[in-house]
Amino acid sequence: MKTLNKQLPKTQYVHEYVNQVFETVKKRNPNEVEFQQAVKEVFYSLVPVLENNPQYIKQAILERIVEPDRIISFKVSWVDDHGNVKVNRGFRVQFSNHIGPYKGGLRFHPSVNASIIKFLGFEQIFKNSLTGQPIGGGKGGSDFDPKGKSDAEIMRFCQAFMTELSKYIGPDVDVPAGDIGVGAREIGYMFGQYKKLRGAYEAGVLTGKGIGYGGSLGRKEATGYGTVYFVEEMLKDAGASFNGSTVVVSGSGNVSIYAMEKAMQLGAKVVACSDSNGYIYDKDGINLATVKRLKEVEHKRISEYVNEYPDAIYMEGYTGIWSIPCDIALPCATQNEIDENSAALLVSNGVKAVGEGANMPSTLEAIDIFLDNNVLFAPAKAANAGGVAVSALEMAQNSARQYWTLEEVDGKLHDIMKNIYTKSKQAAQEYGAAGNLVIGANIAGFVKVADAMIEQGI
Known part of the structure; x- marks a missing residue:
């Protein structure tokens, strides 16, 4: 230099x-x-x-x-139901443990590569810092695709993946969780394999576990609920609310479903959601119980919704969801799903607020369009921190060998998200960018980690 x-x-x-x-x-x-x-x-x-x-x-x-402490890449060999040997690539990026053990999810998706895992791990440093919990930043995953695989195939893959990953993790070292393609089933298989390999019951090594063996109530709902709690605070400051608002939510996984649920509880009408194939639009408001059954129980595509609600519309291509007029947009699917064209369309249709439930779902150009047009904007590293916040609460329960009630966990989550909003808002004001929560969240998350780095030496 x-x-x-x-x-x-x-x-x-x-x-x-x-x-x-x-x-x-x-x-x-x-x-x-x-x-x-x-x-x-x-x-x-x-x-x-x-x-x-x-x-x-x-x-x-x-x-x-910007330099991870280490980047681990490993081979994952497993056998499918037909006896064929398959090979995938696994990753774990351990970015920063200055304020606690590495913490971040595992993503199983064909798109996973070093860049995806590194961006997610880098974001996790600041997101975890914002929660106020003692957790550092990390991320991992594989280019394995769970779609179309049997439970037995997923189990064998998860066991092979954990056989390699187990060398680098531990309750006080690195604590993975779930992400896209990794839910309670996958976490269960990996936890079982870790337990066999270590010959010990270390509940705190993974979060997102089943309730019966160390999981936390409220974890499944946490990211979606947390996003809405953050946006709720942002709306309050602007004299607005979810009540009576029309909302569009992309995706139909855990984050999306529970963002829809909490928005509806606060009086919103959610009219659209999506999956990787396309989106549904129901002008009368989506029936969430049907979406939950289709996606969580029957594992079907979102297009099946219109078979039960013929007045609803299904359209191929998930990006088209942003053409639907709404007051509040909650992108909860994947990175860069809102580009500058979609952002401009949302603005022209009168969107008032955008809350990022996914990781980095808006491009930099899209964010500029929202901010330039005075759209209230809740950035991902602040708004979607609810999941990792409750993961940290799960770690605390595991350490104390306790279970907290759903009301206790949800109350703590609500307080954490309100505190994140307040810290982001105050940091933006302090550094001359009042109202810009992107700048505020980045600064608030960064300063805590930077100070710890200086105090701990080179």
């Missing part, structure tokens, strides 16, 4: 410094577009913090925080 001219005006000097560090990130991580996107979004939010805290530059916090 070339030497910067410290005689430049402070703001210009910091911008040039950030530019240089980001260029290094791009050179060291070529073609990893998702990771580069996540880093860029965080870095340029931090300019005012770096201006006021030169120790972060002196201590090379940016240079250090």
Whole structure:
């Protein structure tokens, strides 16, 4: 890195410094577009913090925080129901354990690669910091696709995956959880294999477990509920609410289903949801019990909904869901599902608020469109932190060998999400970006980790 001219005006000097560090990130991580996107979004939010805290530059916090402590890639060999040997690739990225053990989900999806896992792990550092819980940042997964696989095939894959992953995790080292493609079934198979390998019952090694063997009530609902709790606080400050609002929610997995459920409990009418094939639109409001049955019990495609509700419409192509006029949009499916065209369409149709329930579901260009048009915007690393927050509560229950009631867990989740909103709002105000929760969340999450890094030495 070339030497910067410290005689430049402070703001210009910091911008040039950030530019240089980001260029290094791009050179060291070529073609990893998702990771580069996540880093860029965080870095340029931090300019005012770096201006006021030169120790972060002196201590090379940016240079250090973008480099994972370790990236683990491993072969996963397993046998399908026909006796064929299959090979997948597994990953675990352990990014930062400055405020607690590495913590982050496992994603099983064909799209999984090093860039996806690194972007998710990098985001997890700041998301976990925002929760106020003692957990660091990590992420993992595999390019294995659970769709169309039998329970026996999924069990054999999970056992093979955990045989390798178990070498790198532990209750005080790294605590994985679920993500896309990894639910209670997969966590159960992996926990069983870990237990066999270690010869010990270490409940705190995985979160998202079944209630009967160390899981927490409220974990399944946590990310969706938490997203709505955060957006609820944001709406209150603007003199608005979910009550009487029309809402569109992308996806139809755990996050989407429970975001819809909580929004409906607060008086909203949810008119659309989706899966990877397409979306449904029900102008009278979606019947959530039917969606739950189709997706959670029968494991069918969302298109089946219109067979029971002929007045509803099904359309191929999930991105078209953002053409539906709504007051509140909750993207809860996957990364970069809202691009600048979809964002412009939402704005032109009068959207008032967007709450990100998925990880990085809006492109940088889409976020700019929302902010430039005064749309209330709840960024993912703040709004979807409810899942990992309740995972940390599960770890606490495991350590104490206790079970908390659903009301206790939900109350703690609600308080955590309100605190995250308050911290993000205050950080934005403190650094001259009042109302910009993207900047506020990035700063609030970063400062806690950066200070811990300095205190713990190089």
